[in-house]
Amino acid sequence: FERHIEIVWGNVINYQRIYRMEEKIAICHNPRARDSNIRQALIDRFGAVGTKKNPGYFYGFKKDIWAAMAVAVTYHDKYLTDRE
Template sequence: MILSIDPGNEYSAYSLLNKDLKPVKFGKVLNYELLKILEDYLFLDGIDYFAIEMIGHYGTGMPAGKTVFDTCVWIGRFTELYYHHTGKDPTYIMRKDEKINLCGNMKAKDSNIRQALIDRFGAVGTKKNPGWFYGVSKDVWAAIAVGVTFHDLYLEGQGYEKEVN
């Protein structure tokens, strides 16, 4: 399983992707709640990989505000929890890498990333006929994009699909 996070200053989105990259658990919760969720997953030994979107600087000349730095603190807290349980650091995925990997374009927006995921894996679906992404909304799309990009950049071609139950 791949656990991936789109971090925020107060709330973060997460997804747990199975070997086929289908989201089996996901949500957007308060960061303190996510710490507990992560701890529960780590104690279950069901996480093979952990990826977090990392804050980056893109030379826009815009100053960073308090929310950016608060998000950095939470990335550190999630990292520390993972390291404490596994002795490993998570993999940090830059937003620009998600855009290039999924859309082939640095100018891609959230809606382009959502559409690229739907094009690749299938429709969202309905309550009567749930699709690949049924129930996914808002920032959870970004969390899934982190996990899929991690897979594509670090695992594809290494037999991950065959090794993980």
């Protein structure tokens, strides 16, 4: 994987790996959190999913999008909030 990143991006983009354990601790403050706990913590933080008639922030999210959102929130909280 490291070689792939090096070949594709060279030294142009810095990246940071987010491990699953980091994500669980950052979002749920519990290393034994499951996907459903992470999903609920994101809903508690950003708002309800909503319905078709009244869509919320997460309306239309599927399992893979929830996972991507969790990684993004973890990255933001750990690496970007110090810069602001």
